[in-house]
Amino acid sequence: MKPFFITTPIYYANDEPHIGHAYTTVAADILARMERLRNREVIFSTGTDEHGAKIAEKAREAGQDPQLFVDAVAETFQGLWEKLNISLSENAFIRTTNKDHIKVVQKVLAELYQNGALYRGTYKGLYCVGCEQYKNEGDLVNGKCPDHDRVPEVMEEESYMLKMTELQSTLLEHVRSKKFHIYPSQYEKEVTSFLENQTLEDISLSRKNVTWGVPLPFDETHTTYVWADAFLNYLTVLGWSGEGKVPEAWPADIQLVGKDILRVHATIWPIMLLHLGVPLPKLLYTHGHILSAGKKMSKTLGNVISINEMLSAFGTDGTRYLLFTMGHFGDDIDITFGRLTEKYNADLANGLGNLVSRIMKLGESLPTLPIVTEAGGSRIWSEQQQPLQISKILEATMERVSSANRYMDETKPWILVKENKGKFEKVMDNLFSQLSQISLEIEPFMPDTAEKIKTALKTGKTEALFQRIQ
Ligand code: MSP
Numbered sequence: 001m002k003p004f005f006i007t008t009p010i011y012y013a014n015d016e017p018h019i020g021h022a023y024t025t026v027a028a029d030i031l032a033r034m035e036r037l038r039n040r041e042v043i044f045s046t047g048t049d050e051h052g053a054k055i056a057e058k059a060r061e062a063g064q065d066p067q068l069f070v071d072a073v074a075e076t077f078q079g080l081w082e083k084l085n086i087s088l089s090e091n092a093f094i095r096t097t098n099k100d101h102i103k104v105v106q107k108v109l110a111e112l113y114q115n116g117a118l119y120r121g122t123y124k125g126l127y128c129v130g131c132e133q134y135k136n137e138g139d140l141v142n143g144k145c146p147d148h149d150r151v152p153e154v155m156e157e158e159s160y161m162l163k164m165t166e167l168q169s170t171l172l173e174h175v176r177s178k179k180f181h182i183y184p185s186q187y188e189k190e191v192t193s194f195l196e197n198q199t200l201e202d203i204s205l206s207r208k209n210v211t212w213g214v215p216l217p218f219d220e221t222h223t224t225y226v227w228a229d230a231f232l233n234y235l236t237v238l239g240w241s242g243e244g245k246v247p248e249a250w251p252a253d254i255q256l257v258g259k260d261i262l263r264v265h266a267t268i269w270p271i272m273l274l275h276l277g278v279p280l281p282k283l284l285y286t287h288g289h290i291l292s293a294g295k296k297m298s299k300t301l302g303n304v305i306s307i308n309e310m311l312s313a314f315g316t317d318g319t320r321y322l323l324f325t326m327g328h329f330g331d332d333i334d335i336t337f338g339r340l341t342e343k344y345n346a347d348l349a350n351g352l353g354n355l356v357s358r359i360m361k362l363g364e365s366l367p368t369l370p371i372v373t374e375a376g377g378s379r380i381w382s383e384q385q386q387p388l389q390i391s392k393i394l395e396a397t398m399e400r401v402s403s404a405n406r407y408m409d410e411t412k413p414w415i416l417v418k419e420n421k422g423k424f425e426k427v428m429d430n431l432f433s434q435l436s437q438i439s440l441e442i443e444p445f446m447p448d449t450a451e452k453i454k455t456a457l458k459t460g461k462t463e464a465l466f467q468r469i470q
Pocket of ligand 1 (some may be wrong): 008009010011012019020021023024049230231256257258259260261288289290291297
């Protein structure tokens with residue numbers, strides 16, 4: 001059977017990883033773990049996007065050789081994924097400066113050139129180095145790129161152009177029929193209306209003045225546009241040689257992207273694939289942004305919530321949990337450190353942590369531990385079709401925690417243990433199986449906690465799970 005293939009964007013290696021990168025990557029990890037629990041073989045990839053003007057500029061500012069610069073950044077990303085317990089597949093952290101990746105990029109560009117998809121032309125436009133994209137006048141606010149607050153440069157250069165316009169209706173058809181499914185629907189509507197109302201201009205796929213990039217094999221005075229280089233990671237990570245049949249794991253079952261990079265993933269990427277005769281990904285799962293106190297996080301505003309601070313305060317599982325409960329995955333979510341702390345205390349310290357410790361404490365009075373079998377529990381998502389809705393599933397699971405806590409408050413097993421041994425044992429049986437079910441369902445979200453609960457249920461012993469934060 002075809003492995004289930006799930007990808008995150010590959011992140012720019014121009015700075016330390018931040019909470020937004022963690023958000024997408026943990027989401028992908030949760031989905032990957034769910035698929036494994038549905039007995040699918042899973043390939044789960046992420047990586048770093050290491051070429052282009054922006055990174056060259058950063059390395060220069062740091063007074064470093066670009067390769068050494070990106071080597072160090074890539075390492076920080078990998079370190080963060082370990083701390084967040086990201087279950088990447090083997091060899092599935094892809095770096096675009098990897099030699100094999102570069103070879104494939106060159107082969108693909110040569111193929112596009114040979115089959116006429118790529119042609120030599122000139123391109124004139126307003127280029128924002130922050131976005132590594134040409135901008136339309138309509139994208140600018142007061143003449144500046146609103147995302148980077150910088151005036152784009154006017155660029156006119158000889159360039160190799162990718163034919164976009166001729167495939168626009170084919171692409172629209174794929175989106176409409178959901179063969180190329182963009183999800184959730186608000187993002188699908190956005191793409192459909194864009195494709196219906198605007199002409200996709202042919203785009204420049206090479207750069208003459210950017211040396212930190214992959215040289216075009218048929219014209220070494222040009223390097224490959226960083227986005228074209230980056231998109232191909234989704235195929236090179238599978239070990240594709242760049243010609244002939246693509247590996248059987250392709251098409252990707254889920255490609256996760258933030259809404260900021262939806263447009264490019266819904267236009268340039270599928271059109272490159274159409275030109276190559278390679279099937280389009282099945283699902284482009286798009287999510288909103290994390291805002292801090294209602295605003296985009298920025299160093300100048302001083303409202304950056306650091307992922308490392310979150311990890312120190314809430315631990316790995318606490319952080320994983322909080323990212324998906326502060327709002328619905330898909331929409332923008334707004335957080336503050338104070339609200340994260342409140343939620344942690346309410347749901348994890350007082351909710352789940354307290355439930356486990358109350359049950360295990362009372363369990364000490366049982367003559368023998370109830371036997372809980374895993375086979376009994378099926379998980380909420382086990383029968384559901386893609387796309388799985390992360391926040392809703394987690395909410396339903398946490399509802400079990402509240403209901404088990406309520407059941408305990410109503411049945412008062414701490415009184416039954418003294419007054420009605422028979423009833424006490426029945427109530428404890430129920431609580432043990434509830435907890436077992438909870439441990440099954442939280443597994444993709446909080447894998448370590450799930451494991452600890454399972455061990456507690458088997459041995460009768462547990463450590464405190466989530467300490468209250470003052
Ligand atoms: N290198 C390109 C992607 C190439 S993929 C072929 C890139 N890199 S990035 O470092 O800027 O990462 C962008 C992605 O990071 C977003 O699409 C999103 O997945 C994640 N996020 C970055 N900031 C975010 C928030 N504030 N909130 C949520 N996710 C965000 O674009």
